[in-house]
Amino acid sequence: MKKFLAILKREYIQRVRAKMFILSTILLPAVMALFGIVPALVLSIDAGDPMRVAVMDQTGKLYTRLEAALANDEPAAASEQTDQVRSMPEMPARIFRLEQVPAIGPDAGAQRDRLEERLQNKEIDGYLILPPDFMQQGNAEFFNNNPGDLFSNRVLRSALTRAVREQRLIEAKVDPGTRQGLFQPIQLQSVKIGDAGEAHNAGESFALVFGVGFIMYLAILMYGQIILGAVIEEKETRIAEILFSSVKPFTLMMGKLVGVSLVALTQLAIWGTAFSAFALYGVSLAKARGLKFNIPGVPFVYYVYFALFFLLGYFIYATIYALVGSMVTTPQEGGQLAMPIILILVVSFYLFLPVSRSPDSSFSFWVSMVPFSAPVAMPVRIVTQTPPFWQIALSLLIGFGTVIGIMWIASRIYRVGMLMYGKRASIPEALRWARQA
Amino acid sequence: MTTDITVQLDRVSKSFGDFTAVKELSLTVRAGRVFGLLGPNGAGKTTTIRMIVNITAPDTGTIQLFGGKIDAAIQDRIGYLPEERGLYRRMKIADQLRFFAELKNMSRNEIEKRIDEWLARVKLSEWKNKRSMELSKGMQQKIQFLTAVLHDPDLLILDEPFSGLDPINVELMKEIVLDLKRAGKTIIFSTHQMEVAERICDDICLLNRSQKVLAGSLRELKSSFGRNSVAVRCEGGDGVLDDPALVSKLVRHADEAQALLAQGADAQVLLRRLIDSGARIGKFEMVEPSLNDIFITKVSEHA
Numbered sequence: 001m002k003k004f005l006a007i008l009k010r011e012y013i014q015r016v017r018a019k020m021f022i023l024s025t026i027l028l029p030a031v032m033a034l035f036g037i038v039p040a041l042v043l044s045i046d047a048g049d050p051m052r053v054a055v056m057d058q059t060g061k062l063y064t065r066l067e068a069a070l071a072n073d074e075p076a077a078a079s080e081q082t083d084q085v086r087s088m089p090e091m092p093a094r095i096f097r098l099e100q101v102p103a104i105g106p107d108a109g110a111q112r113d114r115l116e117e118r119l120q121n122k123e124i125d126g127y128l129i130l131p132p133d134f135m136q137q138g139n140a141e142f143f144n145n146n147p148g149d150l151f152s153n154r155v156l157r158s159a160l161t162r163a164v165r166e167q168r169l170i171e172a173k174v175d176p177g178t179r180q181g182l183f184q185p186i187q188l189q190s191v192k193i194g195d196a197g198e199a200h201n202a203g204e205s206f207a208l209v210f211g212v213g214f215i216m217y218l219a220i221l222m223y224g225q226i227i228l229g230a231v232i233e234e235k236e237t238r239i240a241e242i243l244f245s246s247v248k249p250f251t252l253m254m255g256k257l258v259g260v261s262l263v264a265l266t267q268l269a270i271w272g273t274a275f276s277a278f279a280l281y282g283v284s285l286a287k288a289r290g291l292k293f294n295i296p297g298v299p300f301v302y303y304v305y306f307a308l309f310f311l312l313g314y315f316i317y318a319t320i321y322a323l324v325g326s327m328v329t330t331p332q333e334g335g336q337l338a339m340p341i342i343l344i345l346v347v348s349f350y351l352f353l354p355v356s357r358s359p360d361s362s363f364s365f366w367v368s369m370v371p372f373s374a375p376v377a378m379p380v381r382i383v384t385q386t387p388p389f390w391q392i393a394l395s396l397l398i399g400f401g402t403v404i405g406i407m408w409i410a411s412r413i414y415r416v417g418m419l420m421y422g423k424r425a426s427i428p429e430a431l432r433w434a435r436q437a
Numbered sequence: 438m439t440t441d442i443t444v445q446l447d448r449v450s451k452s453f454g455d456f457t458a459v460k461e462l463s464l465t466v467r468a469g470r471v472f473g474l475l476g477p478n479g480a481g482k483t484t485t486i487r488m489i490v491n492i493t494a495p496d497t498g499t500i501q502l503f504g505g506k507i508d509a510a511i512q513d514r515i516g517y518l519p520e521e522r523g524l525y526r527r528m529k530i531a532d533q534l535r536f537f538a539e540l541k542n543m544s545r546n547e548i549e550k551r552i553d554e555w556l557a558r559v560k561l562s563e564w565k566n567k568r569s570m571e572l573s574k575g576m577q578q579k580i581q582f583l584t585a586v587l588h589d590p591d592l593l594i595l596d597e598p599f600s601g602l603d604p605i606n607v608e609l610m611k612e613i614v615l616d617l618k619r620a621g622k623t624i625i626f627s628t629h630q631m632e633v634a635e636r637i638c639d640d641i642c643l644l645n646r647s648q649k650v651l652a653g654s655l656r657e658l659k660s661s662f663g664r665n666s667v668a669v670r671c672e673g674g675d676g677v678l679d680d681p682a683l684v685s686k687l688v689r690h691a692d693e694a695q696a697l698l699a700q701g702a703d704a705q706v707l708l709r710r711l712i713d714s715g716a717r718i719g720k721f722e723m724v725e726p727s728l729n730d731i732f733i734t735k736v737s738e739h740a
Contacts, residue, residue, distance in 0.1 A: 006539040014528060238523035242584060245490040245517035246540035415492070 003247045004255045011230065011259025016266060025267050029274035036278060050097040051152055053144075054115055054127040059134050063100050065163035070096050070155070095152065099124070119143065128156070135164065135171075205302060205383035210352070212306045213376050215268070216313045217349055223264040223314075224321040224341065228334045230256045231325030231414070240418045249411035257322055257407065261314065305382050305392065312399040313375025317345060319406040326414035348373040352380055359384040369395055371402040442504070443468045443592055443623040444489055449498030451484055458484040460647040462498070466625060466640070471618055473638030473655070474627040475732070480644040482627045483520060486594055489625070490517045502592070513541045516590030520597045520627075522581045524569040530556075530580055531565045534587055541588035548587075555583050559609065575606055582610065586617070593617060594625045599633060611637060631728040643732055650735045655728070662731055664723040665698045667707065674716025683707050686733070693720060697730055 015021055057063040101111060115127040126144025134140055140160060142153070169179050231253065234240040243252055320341050321334075328334045351373050355364045359381045368377040368387070374395045381387050444466035451459045459481040466472045474482050487493045488500060491507045502511050525533055531552055538548045556562045559579045569577055578601060586593060595614070599607045614637060618624055628634050634641065635655070642652040651658065669678065670693040678684055678696055683706065686697040698704060708721055726734075 002542060003540050006536060010528075010532075010536050014525070018527075233525075237525060238521045239525065241487075241492065241519040241521050242517065242523075242537070242581075243540065244492045245515060245519075246512060246537070 004251050007247065007252055007255025008259040008262070011256050012262050015226075015260065015263045021263070021267070025270050028271055029278075032275065033278065036282075050095050051126065051144075052097050052099065052124045053156075054099045054101050054118070054124050056101050056111060056115065056127065056129045058132045059130055061167055062130055062134070062160075062163050063098075065166050066159055067098050069159040069162040069166070070098070096156070101127075116143070119145065135167065138164065206356070206380075208302070208306065209379045209383050212310050212379065213313075213349060213352065216310050216375060217345065219264055219268060219314055220317040220345060221342070223260060224317060224338065225331070225335065226263075227257060227260050227318050228321045228325040228338060229331050230260050231322050231410075232328065232331055232334065235329055235418065240414075244415065244418070249415040250408060253322060253326075253407050253411045253414065257315075257318060261318060264314070302382065306379055308396060309375045309379050312371075312396060312403075315403045316371050316375065316399060316406075317341060319403050319410065323406055323410040323413070326410040326417065344372055348376050351377050355380045356384055359387075365391070369398060371399040374399055441468055442466070443502065444472075444625070445501045446485070446489075447499045447501075449485075449488060449495045449500060451488060451493070451495050457647050459488070459495075462644075462647075462649055464642050464649065464652055466623060468623050469618065469621050470639040471614065471624045471626055471637050473634040473641040474625060474644065475629070475631060475634050475641055475728070476644035476650075477629050480629075481647040482629075482644055483596060485644070486517075486519075486596055486625070486627060490515055490594060513588070514591045516585035516588065516593045518582055518585040518593075518595045518598055520600075524577055524580060524584075526570040527568055529566050529568055530561070530572075533569060533580070534583060537584040538587045541590075543588045551587055551589070555587055558613065559583065575602055578602055579606065579610075582613075586613075590622070592623045592625070594627075596627045597629075598626070599628075599630075631732060635728045641728070643735065645732075645736050650732070658731065659725045659728075662726045662734075664725060666724050666726045666730060667696045667698065667704055668720060668722045668724050669694050669696055669711075669718070670720035671711060671716045671718045674711045674714045677707070677710045677714050677716070680710075683710070686730075695724070695727075697726070697734075 055063055055066065057066075101115065112129070115124070118124050119127060125146070126142060129141045129143075131137070131139065131141075142156065147153075166179070169182075174182075234243060234252075247255075321338060324334050324337045324341070328337060351367050355367060355377045358364060364377065364381055365387075367373040368381055368391070378387075378392060378395050382392065442465055444464075446462055446464045449459060449462045450457070462481070462485060474485060476482055484493070488495050489502070491512055500507065503514065505511065525536075528536070534552050534555075535548055538551070543551075552565070553562070556565055559582070561576060561579060564572060564576065569580065572580065582595075582598065585595070593614075598614075599610060602610065614624060614626070626634065626638060638655055640652070640654050641658070643650040678687055678694060681699060683699055683702045684696045685699040688695045696707070698707070704723060708718075711718060711721075
């Protein structure tokens, strides 16, 4: 145990002290901040004056409605606009300044020429022509010197659509109360009935599972290669034989695995803290603007399960990297051999969907028992239709048992490979080595 | 825990697939002696050592260390410097030494004290906080040596310890090895350089093609072989020295030759023949056979 700790400590301290580690740990939140804050700042820059638009309303009914629709972007707008626009950070309010130009009568053509002239002279930034049959045909023309300004176009179109709809409803003699009711967006909340009959929000748990799964995926991609390198290190530097006169290969491998994993957790914890800080900052900003936020209502025991299955998933794949490391002599070779691991990982990740659709099926049961897919499948089952406790426990048991088993095999292959002054082992050779040694 | 015998191998065999690395090897390493495990490359020296330090297990036969079977506690009493050795490139020297000592279950305070002592001994004190990649190859080798002795092992196993060292450092290391022997440590010394072994070993075991060729005290072995070698320095008389009836093997050095007498040949006869042939003799001396000569004789007998 003391030797295991010595190896773990060396692995941890050497890595945490490395410049690369410090740099990447600091850099990621910095980049995150950059990407989170800078676009918001840029977008909130008030690029000049509002857009001056002259409106020639030949229908004679829409100008005031359009003005109202533009002034009051929400709530009706919310359901109209695409998600993309909505997800953009807060836009500077009222980017349009409208001006009505008379449009009735025979001099419409002349008016139009005058508008064109004003546009050329930059007295206005654009003019909108609503033809007399606009209420029926729905074709309007917007002339401006910056047709590439998609955002303004979209806002204008959406406001115009609302104005027209409002007007049509009025003409259809729909009373104002009904009109308002028509645009009231509905709320759909997915509620799961728990064992004890208490209700909580399944959607939020689901998002959390997805988040945990995704972080696991990233952690494996980032640290798998590092574990592979760590296992090869003593072969490359030819220290292995010195070590093996003091420790068992299994102790060495476990020490390395846990050491590197603690480095990974350290880094993730730092990033997590930084991320939470940003998120809290964001929430407080949003709250200041009067938006409501809920802390996800997920039962505490779920967090425990998520943590356990996160660790399981991480270790399962990390040990496979260690196994690959035990067979090869250089990280380059290892990289090639590790490709199938990524594939298994990706496939397991996509099991998310079928399992969430029918969490009770026997398919779901089996994939949540197989160690490679359990880390994703079991949490999905837990939040959708919590399986009996024995299934969860069994899944964890099988999983962590597999971790130990793989490490044991890896350490045997490692030892024999070292004794052979090995070139890279073929798979059958590796199997034979695991049996002898 | 002191017995006269530190390591005992009894009919130990080990093979890898079809290849037999060690065959029916029995040997005894006595406490407080320098034991030379000798033989050409591929003779099975390294495999034998690996079985002694418990890196690999024999297929058949038994190995006893300090009178018992090897376990973790006994492993901690061994210091091993393998032929294939390295250091962590980016780790500071003091950190590496501490790490290797911790793996031998040494106490913290003891470690710090001994790191300073030993670095001073090999004249590398000022490198204590440097990374090993900044050291020259020779310096790294000395540090590797320290990883084997730092925890004060009772049994020290050195596999080709001097290869690649300059003569000054070879002398330094040899002194350290002999000091350790004086302090009562047992040392197993493996090499294919017979001349080196000849100068520091008390006992030897010669291996060739996975088998023991001969073993015993170096002194006794040499005297049992008798003085059947002659160091000759002379002008002329070449034909006589090349006569296979008299000389079985002739090695010419810069200004003298070493002649191994043929079976049943008499040195007196050789001398007379040389004089008769008109050679001018500068030196004619009966010498002990070198370990190398013994080895070659023995191996050719077996072949």
